[in-house]
Amino acid sequence: MTHSSGAAPGEARVRAAREQRLADRLAAALARPTAQQPEWPDPARARTVVARLRASPPIVTESETAQLSERLSAVARGEAFLLQSGDCAETFSEATEPHLRANLGLLKRMALLLAHAAGLPVVPLARMAGQYAKPRSRPVDADGLPVYRGDMVNSAVRTLAARSPDPERMLRAHGHAARVMALARTVYAQELADPCTGILSYLQGVPGGDRFARTAERIGPDPSPRSEQIYVGHEMLLLDYECAPLHTAGFTTGPEPLLASPLAHFLWIGERTRGLGDAHLAVAELLANPVGVKIGPSTTPEQAVEYVRRLDPHGTPGRLTLISRMGHALVREVLPPIVEKVTATGHQVVWQCDPMHGNSRTTADGRKTRHFDDIVAEISGFFEVHRTLGTHPGGLHLEATGEDVTECLGGARGLREDDLSARYRTACDPRLNAEQSMELAFTVAELLTA
Ligand code: PEP
Ligand code: MN
Numbered sequence: 001m002t003h004s005s006g007a008a009p010g011e012a013r014v015r016a017a018r019e020q021r022l023a024d025r026l027a028a029a030l031a032r033p034t035a036q037q038p039e040w041p042d043p044a045r046a047r048t049v050v051a052r053l054r055a056s057p058p059i060v061t062e063s064e065t066a067q068l069s070e071r072l073s074a075v076a077r078g079e080a081f082l083l084q085s086g087d088c089a090e091t092f093s094e095a096t097e098p099h100l101r102a103n104l105g106l107l108k109r110m111a112l113l114l115a116h117a118a119g120l121p122v123v124p125l126a127r128m129a130g131q132y133a134k135p136r137s138r139p140v141d142a143d144g145l146p147v148y149r150g151d152m153v154n155s156a157v158r159t160l161a162a163r164s165p166d167p168e169r170m171l172r173a174h175g176h177a178a179r180v181m182a183l184a185r186t187v188y189a190q191e192l193a194d195p196c197t198g199i200l201s202y203l204q205g206v207p208g209g210d211r212f213a214r215t216a217e218r219i220g221p222d223p224s225p226r227s228e229q230i231y232v233g234h235e236m237l238l239l240d241y242e243c244a245p246l247h248t249a250g251f252t253t254g255p256e257p258l259l260a261s262p263l264a265h266f267l268w269i270g271e272r273t274r275g276l277g278d279a280h281l282a283v284a285e286l287l288a289n290p291v292g293v294k295i296g297p298s299t300t301p302e303q304a305v306e307y308v309r310r311l312d313p314h315g316t317p318g319r320l321t322l323i324s325r326m327g328h329a330l331v332r333e334v335l336p337p338i339v340e341k342v343t344a345t346g347h348q349v350v351w352q353c354d355p356m357h358g359n360s361r362t363t364a365d366g367r368k369t370r371h372f373d374d375i376v377a378e379i380s381g382f383f384e385v386h387r388t389l390g391t392h393p394g395g396l397h398l399e400a401t402g403e404d405v406t407e408c409l410g411g412a413r414g415l416r417e418d419d420l421s422a423r424y425r426t427a428c429d430p431r432l433n434a435e436q437s438m439e440l441a442f443t444v445a446e447l448l449t450a
Contacts, residue, residue, distance in 0.1 A: 029282030038165035046167035053244035058262030072318030082395030086127030088429035102402030110441040117445030130234035188230035212442040233266030249288035254314035258288035268292030292321035301341035317348035327358030328377035353382040354397040372410030411436035
């Protein structure tokens, strides 16, 4: 009676073969060209760190990730709205409870407002618990120093030593991400016990804030599910960090087994690393997690279709989010042929608007900023394109903080270039502050109900 004990080694063999195949595919993906990776000064040290990351505890659970996949499929079908928001770059020093509370409270307020306005459940996705690596346009900064690439790679301090890439930072990033995620779970559930008061009081004292009073009065029950689950995502940039802890997923979106990332529920590929022949895309193809690709104004409809074929081979609604960041002047021109061509394939993607990254500008004194009106203009264009084509404007992707920073121009207080130095605190790109974000959410609520 060796039947069952005979089956077990067979199963183990099948599993081992499956894992080997996935490991081979991952190795082949990583052998492709990679952009935006640091050169570790001590590669042996980096390998030791990667081995430790491989054995690190998960930051998110697979069941939460599978649940987000379900919720994104509802977004792709037009039955929900995705709201993503957070810092451009998280820092180790700001992994504090007050900062997380500010950003998550803001995300929850905006989500509530939009849920009411759209009459749709809103899926809250924080740019958090892993947004520690940044792609940069130039390898050196204005002082001629190696550029700051995020706390996961080097330090923002302006010395040559501080800017040297340090692989130990990947371990620190992982530790911070784990603690941030643990705190985010409780903080998100606690925020906004009395949502109506919260939203109204947010605009008290803001010049012109009463113009939204009617919208605020209509805030009723939130159609979102009772669950207070917060999802997190970050840019899948630094491949040493991202690939080390990948393991065979317990869930899949097609006939083949895939790899699960325990680092975040959602991962996206940035505008600078979306090359069709490059490693980032080949890695994303192997993931069971829902993924996104940023698409800037140089994206062709043919490229967009290629992203869809590669990243959603089995036609799973919401498996892929296309995050358009065209800039307010180009969105009406560049986005429609992309949406048309993708829609014609029959794949159901999430169309998300990032109104931040196509609208950056530099002030006379060299600060990176964005104007509130340009951000609103890109969102309006995005909604208009989807309304015209009969597709669902599925979501927003914002760089915003609940803190009272002065990084973006305009808004009800009319922030000007001279005002920015007062509280310009971002480690990378300029964020909307709490008031500007709520003003934006009210403006979007009006677009959704128009
Ligand atoms: C970002 O999201 O911070 C970013 C760098 O965006 P993009 O890849 O669209 O430029
Ligand atoms: Mn950014």
